[in-house]
Amino acid sequence: MIESGIAGAAHLLRQAREVFHEDAAALAVVDELQGRLEGPLRIAVAGMVKAGKSTLLNAIIGEEIAPTDAGECTRIVTWYRYGHTPRITLHPIIGEPQSLPVTREDGRLVFNMGDLRADDVERLVVDWPSAGLRDLTLIDTPGIASLSQDVSGRSTEFLLPEDAPMAADAVIYLMRHLHASDVRFLESFKDTCAGQSGTVNALAVLSRADEIGAGRIDSLISAAVIADRYSRDQNLRPLALGVVPVAGLLAQSSRTMRQTDFEAMRLLAQMERNQRERLMLSADLFVRAAEPDGLGSAAKASLVQRFGLFGIRLGVALLRGGMDNPTELAHELARRSGLGQLLENIAYLFQTRAEALKARAAVVGLEALLRSSPRDVALLLEGSLERLLTGAHEFRELRLLATLRTEGLNLTPEQSAEAERLVGGRGSTPPRRLGLDPEAGPEQISEAARESLNRWRLLAENPLTEPAALDACRVVLRSCEGMLAAIPAAR
Numbered sequence: 001m002i003e004s005g006i007a008g009a010a011h012l013l014r015q016a017r018e019v020f021h022e023d024a025a026a027l028a029v030v031d032e033l034q035g036r037l038e039g040p041l042r043i044a045v046a047g048m049v050k051a052g053k054s055t056l057l058n059a060i061i062g063e064e065i066a067p068t069d070a071g072e073c074t075r076i077v078t079w080y081r082y083g084h085t086p087r088i089t090l091h092p093i094i095g096e097p098q099s100l101p102v103t104r105e106d107g108r109l110v111f112n113m114g115d116l117r118a119d120d121v122e123r124l125v126v127d128w129p130s131a132g133l134r135d136l137t138l139i140d141t142p143g144i145a146s147l148s149q150d151v152s153g154r155s156t157e158f159l160l161p162e163d164a165p166m167a168a169d170a171v172i173y174l175m176r177h178l179h180a181s182d183v184r185f186l187e188s189f190k191d192t193c194a195g196q197s198g199t200v201n202a203l204a205v206l207s208r209a210d211e212i213g214a215g216r217i218d219s220l221i222s223a224a225v226i227a228d229r230y231s232r233d234q235n236l237r238p239l240a241l242g243v244v245p246v247a248g249l250l251a252q253s254s255r256t257m258r259q260t261d262f263e264a265m266r267l268l269a270q271m272e273r274n275q276r277e278r279l280m281l282s283a284d285l286f287v288r289a290a291e292p293d294g295l296g297s298a299a300k301a302s303l304v305q306r307f308g309l310f311g312i313r314l315g316v317a318l319l320r321g322g323m324d325n326p327t328e329l330a331h332e333l334a335r336r337s338g339l340g341q342l343l344e345n346i347a348y349l350f351q352t353r354a355e356a357l358k359a360r361a362a363v364v365g366l367e368a369l370l371r372s373s374p375r376d377v378a379l380l381l382e383g384s385l386e387r388l389l390t391g392a393h394e395f396r397e398l399r400l401l402a403t404l405r406t407e408g409l410n411l412t413p414e415q416s417a418e419a420e421r422l423v424g425g426r427g428s429t430p431p432r433r434l435g436l437d438p439e440a441g442p443e444q445i446s447e448a449a450r451e452s453l454n455r456w457r458l459l460a461e462n463p464l465t466e467p468a469a470l471d472a473c474r475v476v477l478r479s480c481e482g483m484l485a486a487i488p489a490a491r
Contacts, residue, residue: 047174049143083127210310348427
């Protein structure tokens with residue numbers, strides 16, 4: 001009987017523990033892989049310098065704990081994970097881990113590393129009691145293509161290790177525009193391990209989307225059009241599951257909105273329209289102007305720093321439209337920033353298939369361990385590893401998804417799109433796979449799954465269907481059968 005990906009990976013690690021019981025170094029690797037399999041999903045936030053990585057990470061967490069300035073700490077790989085009490089642990093390249101004081105300035109977390117420099121630090125680990133970190137660990141990485149080769153190399157080494165699995169299970173890749181350097185990085189990130197499934201764990205974000213429309217109130221509409229075009233780009237589509245436009249600064253500040261922010265926007269909303277629009281022609285003019293009464297330069301500078309002109313304009317427009325509750329305003333600003341769409345994508349593209357992605361990472365790690373082990377030892381596990389990669393349906397889905405997005409199959413465009421959806425390319429829940437409403441009930445799911453099953457069974461039985469397409473049909477059929485088999489349990 002073929003085990004599922006997560007159960008098969010766990011079984012393989014138990015076997016590896018027995019095989020390497022006298023090898024302390026190998027056992028340490030197995031322990032790390034075991035912890036990874038049992039822990040939350042790990043998502044790295046990557047991108048070029050000044051792409052807005054730390055800002056977006058703060059928005060996802062819902063607190064301003066990741067430093068967004070250009071200080072030493074932004075040059076270090078930093079892990080943010082759930083903890084019952086706040087704690088910061090510094091892991092030096094040489095020496096034992098050490099605790100750092102937990103201090104905040106103006107609401108933001110400050111990393112005081114003492115005499116250590118970024119070059120001396122392997123990583124920082126921040127444990128934080130945030131609900132946003134309960135089910136996933138976020139990893140902030142230094143900017144790629146930095147002017148400093150050390151900084152850029154630090155990210156590349158973390159995200160693209162030479163002979164080991166990447167420390168993250170998935171990547172959110174930020175870009176301000178689609179450049180050749182973005183495509184090159186994503187191409188190198190698309191690995192060939194565990195069934196060539198690298199293309200299923202990268203999501204692109206068009207960050208700082210409000211800048212695309214020069215801060216106009218309709219900037220996100222323009223950004224959405226560009227993101228849709230990028231998602232269909234023949235160079236990018238094989239490398240990422242989608243492209244989401246997000247105004248990162250607005251997303252962060254709306255999640256951490258203060259009463260003073262609300263009061264400042266309300267004062268602006270009470271101004272005469274033409275006077276307010278002249279005032280907001282530029283950030284510099286806005287900060288230096290004397291009006292409105294009751295709103296000083298320092299308060300306006302803080303507002304620009306936190307929300308940008310786009311966020312201020314949008315907030316004022318919502319207040320003038322009748323919104324008068326700070327919490328309601330914060331929620332609406334977060335929704336319009338694109339953050340809601342991003343969180344939804346993270347949930348249905350990554351978190352719903354977290355077990356498969358973690359199992360895949362464990363298998364990649366075990367493959368790397370076997371490559372560096374004596375041949376007679378590796379042979380004891382290679383058979384089990386091969387059977388898991390070949391037979392576990394989660395891995396077969398990942399392979400098919402990668403093939404559909406890269407090489408393609410001899411299927412019609414409609415059939416390819418449906419196959420991609422049914423194997424979880426747009427989300428792993430049954431309603432997502434079947435193109436139904438997220439709240440669809442068992443009867444609707446059963447009916448749609450049976451229709452898909454019958455349609456793909458006819459295609460599989462067609463003597464003109466080519467062998468490669470026939471293999472794809474079998475994977476899709478198994479996915480449909482799995483959805484049908486799960487319905488009685490759901491009931």
